[in-house]
Amino acid sequence: MxxxxxxxxxxxxxxxxxxxxxxxxxxxxxxxxxxxxxxxxxxxxxxxxxxxxxxxxxxxxxxxxxxxxxxxxxxxxxxxxxxxxxxxxxxxxxxxxxxxxxxxxxxxxxxxxxxxxxxxxxxxxxxxxxxxxxxxxxxxxxxxxxxxxxxxxxxxxxxxxxxxxxxxxDEQSPGFLASVQGTNGNGADVLYRTGLRSDLNGQKLEETGKMVQNGREVYKWAARTVPAEFHQLIHKADLRPEDLDWFVPHSANMRMIESICEKTLFPAEKTLTSVEYFGNTSSVSIILALDLAVKAGKLKKDHTLVLFGFGGGLTYTGLLIRWGF
Known part of the structure; x- marks a missing residue:
């Protein structure tokens, strides 16, 4: 608890x-x-x-x-x-x-x-x-x-x-209700940034430090993984999709989010995003989406929502939370 x-x-x-x-x-x-x-x-x-x-x-x-x-x-x-x-x-x-x-x-x-x-x-x-x-x-x-x-x-x-x-x-009104995590390290080579090594296949790159992404493969993994884990997450708390006020996935790409919502059978109008005017901001995208909703008066105390981050690794974590303020 x-x-x-x-x-x-x-x-x-x-x-x-x-x-x-x-x-x-x-x-x-x-x-x-x-x-x-x-x-x-x-x-x-x-x-x-x-x-x-x-x-x-x-x-x-x-x-x-x-x-x-x-x-x-x-x-x-x-x-x-x-x-x-x-x-x-x-x-x-x-x-x-x-x-x-x-x-x-x-x-x-x-x-x-x-x-x-x-x-x-x-x-x-x-x-x-x-x-x-x-x-x-x-x-x-x-x-x-x-x-x-x-x-x-x-x-x-x-x-x-x-x-x-x-x-x-806050023991009286805790906000964390359930979580799911998972990793597919076999997908590491579809999204990475070079560092001390060159690329993951051992080939020498002219410039290190830049991101490399196979967008099609990342898209396929996210569209397959997120909907299944979304349902696993809310099942842990004995909830149904209609019990949620909001779904807040990582704002990677609006088309990807639309695909995830379609496969999840969760309404797009109850999905919070930040991608239109901020692009893909990686780890920040969920906070930006939350704050846009706070400032618009849409997200309120005690609302129930799913936050779902996913990305390079390939790895993900989903959280079912009750908004605390």
């Missing part, structure tokens, strides 16, 4: 916009082609001297402004990112440095687009176990810095953003 809930939210997106028209000038594509295949119209891009930790700090500042309590007693910082400023120190340590919370742990999580849901799952475990009382889960990405803008199939997808959720102790 969970003893934790989500109690606050904050987000930040850079001011620079990269529209489909802008992309037409960079690569052989068109606004019509991008919208038809992805549903995306624009995405936000970090400045040359703006990095993931900067975005994360601004997201926490936004949370701090909107939260009625204090963050001085935060005792763990978890940052989900694949684009940390440095190999080390962690982005979480950079956030700690800025806010000066000395009695706190700090840890980065790399689960790609599933990073946010993995982070929330870990935070729930840390608080419910009694090891921690207040955990801030941050997702931040500057994907524009690792996007290959000569690859027309991937460069149209990705944007930069950050978001933060506060998970704190």
């Amino acid at each position: 969970s003893k934790a809930k989500i109690s606050a939210i904050g987000t930040y997106v850079p001011s620079k916009r990269l529209t489909n028209k802008d992309l037409e000038k960079i690569v052989d594509t068109s606004d019509e082609w991008i919208v038809q295949r992805t549903g995306m119209k624009e995405r936000r891009i970090a400045g040359d001297h703006e990095f993931t930790s900067d975005l994360c700090i601004e997201a926490v500042k936004d949370l701090q402004r909107r939260y009625e309590g204090t963050l001085e007693d935060v005792d763990m910082i978890l940052v989900a990112t694949t684009t940390s400023d440095y190999a080390f120190p962690s982005t979480a340590c950079r956030v700690q440095e800025y806010f000066g919370w000395e009695q706190t742990g700090a840890l980065d999580i790399n689960a790609t687009c599933a990073g946010l849901t993995y982070g929330l799952h870990m935070a729930n475990g840390l608080v419910t176990s009694g090891l921690h009382k207040k955990v801030i889960v941050i997702a931040g990405e500057t994907l524009s810095k690792v996007t290959d803008y000569t690859d027309r199939t991937t460069c149209v997808l990705f944007g930069d953003a950050a978001g933060a959720l506060l998970v704190e102790y």
Whole structure:
């Protein structure tokens, strides 16, 4: 039984916009082609001297402004990112440095687009176990810095953003109801970013650090996996799809989300997304979708929703939660 809930939210997106028209000038594509295949119209891009930790700090500042309590007693910082400023120190340590919370742990999580849901799952475990009382889960990405803008199939997808959720102790009204996780490491070569090694087949690449994606294979895996695990998740809590207020999948691509909803038999009008004006922001996309709904007055206290992150690994985590504020 969970003893934790989500109690606050904050987000930040850079001011620079990269529209489909802008992309037409960079690569052989068109606004019509991008919208038809992805549903995306624009995405936000970090400045040359703006990095993931900067975005994360601004997201926490936004949370701090909107939260009625204090963050001085935060005792763990978890940052989900694949684009940390440095190999080390962690982005979480950079956030700690800025806010000066000395009695706190700090840890980065790399689960790609599933990073946010993995982070929330870990935070729930840390608080419910009694090891921690207040955990801030941050997702931040500057994907524009690792996007290959000569690859027309991937460069149209990705944007930069950050978001933060506060998970704190609440035994009377816990917010975490059920979870599912799974991994298919055999699919690692369909979505990856090069690092110390070259590509997963051992071939030498001219430039390391860029993302490589086989979009068709990722699409097929997500469209097959997410609907099945969605039903497994709500079955764990003895609920039916009609008992949910909202479904919040990772906003990878609007066409993928439409396919998932069709196979899940869950109405698209009760599905929250952020893909249209922010693109695919990896681990951040779910927080952006949640905050858009909060600001629109759609997401309210005690609403029941499924958060489902999925991505490179290939790995996923789904959470059934009750919204806490």
